[in-house]
Amino acid sequence: MEFAELIKTPRVDGVVLRRPFLPTVEGTLCLTGHHLILSSRQDNTEELWLLHANIDAIEKRFVGSLGTIIVKCKDLRVIQLDIPGMEECLNIASSIEVLSTLDSVSLMYPLFYRPMFQVIEDGWKSFLPEDAFKDLESMTEEWRLSDVNKDYSVCSSYPPLVAVPKDVDDDTLRKAAAFRHGGRFPVLSYYHKKNGMVMMRSGQPLTGTNGRRCKEDEKLINATLRAGKRGYIIDTRTVSVAQQAKARGGGFESEANYPQWRRIHKAIERSSILQESLIKLVEACNDQSHSMDRWLSKLEASNWQTHVKEILTSACLAAQCIDREGASVLVHGTEGTDSTLQVTSLAQIILDPACRTIQGFQALVEREWLQAGHPFQQRCSQSAYSNSKPRCEAPVFLLFLDCVWQILRQFPCSFQFSQHFLVLLFEHTYASQFGTFMGNSASERSKLNLSQKTVSLWSWVNRPQEVERLSNPLYEANCLVIWPSVAPQSLLLWEGVFLRWKRSSRCLDEAYDEMVHIIQYNKELQNKVNNLRRQLAQLETEEPLLQTP
């Protein structure tokens, strides 16, 4: 299929682009296979390049022969295009509709994108499991890297290499995998260097209604406990949801079969509810009415902040078990690909200072989300404006980013990156020129051969100029565990995402620049002082006579 077939009208002149808080632009609208472009063909004016994949929904309106298309994007921006001529407008609208909802993976933009920058370090090779394991090996000898899943046959959503206890052989793993949802047997997620405790994650155990058990599974997770120690299982579902799961063949670890483990239930909602929450939140943020009561009640009804608090609390609990109680932890929900990953990744942000660096955070996203099999393509194919019924869409990763932002706000000097990095990740999970977030698992990405055919987001991010843009000027490496407050008064609405297009950010940007300037100036002065001191010290040792009065 050719894109040209889908584009009924490739260009229209005299189109007016309206965006809140920005000057209107009049120019020529062009549609290409992957972009909607608006250019005034003048110097000094911005061109709009919008990926079709970023378009969540469109609306058409007509006044006489002037048509208006409202374009609602997945990054939550809303823009308006005034198009002269009814036919042109209809053609453009239907082309956009088709182009923005293409299902075929082979037509996706990352496969066509050629980088305009020089790739210094190939992001596809930056975070290999082998490398991560080398770090682990330097700390402990109790774990090994197993290639039991090398052809993705044991678990389709796991990567080929996973870290498991040294004493457990691959056969045991296979049997344990058969007992876990989606074959997701317990694997190592995080090793806490301070006390040697670990965090593992898995899918739910398939106990079913008659309480099936699996000796190998028990052996596998018990192998992670030190003699005489107990561990904690954090089930991200409520007791009743976990109970109900039994009827569908799932379930949870019973006390009888797992006597060394203490189970704690938390209440992180399932993905369909999260999507609904996002839609309601965005609707509340877009409400133009000036009623305070309406805003607050809509914000409340969206439940978004409740989800943030629930996820953060669960992550704090996991971190607490490891750091405070000195116990190992196993985290799972139902599939182990959503709420589980929110908890394990956030707990690492809290515990491990390395995860708060730019590189470390990329490694965390790679390890705990991409390799761990979070189905990005399913979760992020629609955002908050889409009219079609959600299938598997859910802002699971966005919630994770929101939680990171909350911690970042409470510890503004402990992160090497600024919120720009989080916003960038949010944008690229929904629409991107890079292949990083394509597909639903390592196996899908490998089948599509993405590492050869597309550019990695990390290749872009890890260039010096981009690293600088994403850096937090206030960063001071802090090796401590950081415990966030989860009180409702301490949690804020993430304005950088949800109110981003709702106000002129100029004032805030300028204030931020001023802060950066103060910090940089301070560094310059420090350097100068040091140089002068050195110079002076040298002179004084050379000419000691001058010193004595």
Next chain:
Amino acid sequence: MEHIRTPKVEQVRLLERFSNKSTSGTLHLTATHLIFVESNNAATTAAQEIWILHHHIASVEKLSLTTSGCPLVIQCRNFRVVHFVVQRERDCHDIYSSLLRLLRPVSYDELYAFSYNPKQNEQQREEGWQLIDLGAEFERMGVPCDRWQLTDVNRDYKICETYPRDLYVPITASKPIIVGSSKFRSKGRFPVLTYFYQEKKAAVCRCSQPLSGFSARCLEDESMLQAISKANHNSRFVYVMDTRPKLNAMANRAAGKGYENEDNYSNIRFQFVGIENIHVMRTSLQKLLEVVGSRFLSVNDYLLGLESCGWLRHVKAVVDAAIFLTKAVTVEGASVLVHCSDGWDRTAQVCSLGALLMDPYYRTIKGFMVLIEKDWISFGHKFADRCDQLDGDPKEVSPVFTQFLECVWQLTEQFPQAFEFSEWLLLQIHEHVHSCQYGNFLANNQRLREELQLGDRTHSLWAFLLREQQNYLNPAYCPTYADAHPVLEPSTLPCHFKFWRNMYHQFDRSMHPRQSVLKNVLTLKESNCQLEDTIKDLETRLQKHGISPPTPDPQASPRAQRILPTRPHSLILGAPLSRKEAQRQHEEEEEEEEEEEEEVGEEVTECCSDTERTVEGSSGTERKESYSDLQETYGAKAEPAVVSLEFGVARMTC
């Protein structure tokens, strides 16, 4: 002092507000303060001390006896809530009854301001009172001029005893008009100038409601408004903003008061704004505090509580009114007359907030003080009644001024570069409006203040704040911002109004970010000044060795800037730097050769508690916790599930 029965009680436990933790220590009761000193268990760290001024205490409650002792809950006007448990009931009762008497002073002479004595000589004290000169302020606005003049009708407080002596009226308003108009206005508060927008010669005037009843009219009052209108050639009419809801204004007519009838006043445009009265505001804030004070608060209950208490709705209403005023003046160039019922609550809020939006001067530290002095203190906002300084009518108490400060805070959040001061100044002013430590806010109006001879017997807060102004600077402030944005145009979409955690939870350490951007950047900015000095110094020394600096900096900051006031310690300024940072800073400090610089270094790592005790009132005297102490707070404050987890551990270890 005769009211103190037990000056000291030992083994008192202080319960943390949002957790199950407690510390034990000794409670001291002095003539001015209630002091809690934590028993020093670790020799390395300084003991935590909490100083509470009696004037800050809003209520004391003795709860029923428990097995561990007798609980005493103290709520403060600066939103601090402390919960003590005293072992013996008799001690608790003694403290309780002493406090009951101490926190309800019956005469002004009992207030702290009259006994407060900082180390200052008489001349410094007097100079403090002369810092702010409202005559000069009107001159700055361009008044008197060819249309507005200073009138002496109120020189002896004869026309209106709640107004200041010096008042500005239109040139054409003769004395009989003024007198007639004042008789037709509640409490004699006739229309006078409060802000003059020079660019368009438009005036902001204020007054109280007219005594119009259902049909009464007053020709002098009508001429007064006519005169205000005539003084502005830009507009044919003058806006009359009644800041009350229409229903309230109408109800007032039955009592012989009411609002202007457009038929009787030529050339006015009448507008209701709908800000609720002091009683609604009082209940609203009470409800808000109840909501945010509850433990284990869920997000939904929090948001529903924010909605149902209506506080943010009221804050928005005040800001909306100020924007209306600002637009009328700056865009239309029309003069505006603002009033409510008595013209000292909502009117003060709207006039001062409007001026803040219109005039960049009021967004500086000094200008903000002038604004408060003008629209609040001199025009007779009843601070004594509203802040409950003396034992009085509880129905007169209302957080009108607090609400104004919050409106300002909401603006600083939207325009981070427009204000010279940070929110710390707002909090500090709020603290001292209630502390009765300085004379500025005592009593209800200027006449009473003169009777009390406050200028001779007390100190001025403004002098104290200006001396410490380094601490209140907003590091992002850009003086040139005002050139591009002389008039601020805030968004009043509801989503831009936020809960002011740093005000209402100022003393609840677990709620705040553990690191403060404000404090960090402020410290860096100060350090930049010092470094510039050091560079100059080093360069001169190098010159002695015959090496000249590459480019001498002519604009090196003056030496005087080096002596910085002690940084007030506050929870909202975040936890102190982590141990590592503190250590590093300490090392750096040791490297310093000059004594002066060492002092500055210390200010970051250590906290000079002595100055705080005398200068800060009850604020900022808590011990500086190390970072790891703060870390502790999470575990205890967590969800019930975590509590059960802790139970589990207890069982396991048995």
